[in-house]
């Protein structure tokens with residue numbers, strides 16, 4: 001009964017397989033590779049513009065020429081994909097900048113695909129950055145109150161996804177959380193002959209305070225109210241599974257859970273119940289928390305970033321969307 005010390009239960013010596021780097025690597029159950037990384041980028045009109053985002057050290061709003069440079073560096077480091085967001089010159093009540101054939105994202109996609117044809121370009125499909133009010137759908141005022149009008153918003157979202165795919169986007173990624181958007185987008189893509197463009201759905205997207213720094217970066221904070229009538233409540237799990245099931249039924253090729261670290265349980269459930277290619281988005285607030293502690297010398301950036309990304313892999317993520325993608329790729333190289 002004395003176990004390992006007497007040699008009766010040799011299998012209890014779990015440290016045997018931790019003795020050397022080679023042994024530890026050989027028995028690693030999960031691996032991080034550069035193939036899984038996606039770098040989000042913020043495109044704004046102009047030339048030679050690199051405008052730092054105050055709450056996200058190391059992240060910039062970039063003009064299309066600078067996006068191409070940044071993407072080239074990322075690609076050379078081994079990052080296979082970027083996720084594009086746009087900050088238009090003008091915002092309005094129909095989000096015209098989102099679906100304009102010559103919108104900031106469409107323009108940037110064309111440049112990226114021309115200069116870096118083997119880089120995967122994913123485009124975020126949403127309206128909030130392009131709406132004068134900052135909501136992800138059409139707003140209908142009702143006296144002092146307001147509603148987000150689901151069905152009329154679908155047409156704008158579908159037009160946005162189609163115009164991005166026509167510009168050359170490899171994957172479209174709707175993040176608006178309107179009901180029925182995946183079906184509407186799939187139909188619009190198919191009608192336009194874009195039957196081979198996959199949809200990565202932000203399927204389980206929570207209404208999260210961790211998006212705070214992103215709204216500075218994308219200038220997309222709602223001017224009134226909040227996003228709780230369309231994004232999910234942090235209290236819910238079963239509802240996330242229904243969101244994912246519906247999106248898959250409507251034609252999603254890949255699904256996403258967002259945010260990541262605070263929602264590892266959701267990631268695990270989504271991957272184990274559906275087995276679909278699953279992305280985790282380590283959102284702006286997750287990045288900023290780590291960066292703030294790193295700036296103070298309180299955390300080791302490399303160790304903490306890689307450990308966090310490994311947690312996403314362990315929980316079931318196949319695709320890791322992270323503002324640290326370039327650094328992670330460099331760290332993973334050797």
Ligand code: PBG
Nearest residue numbers: 126128175210211214283284285
């Ligand atoms: C747009 C969108 C948001 C994020 C991705 N797409 C913000 C939001 O819903 O307010 C958040 C990304 C991040 O925080 O890094 N709807």
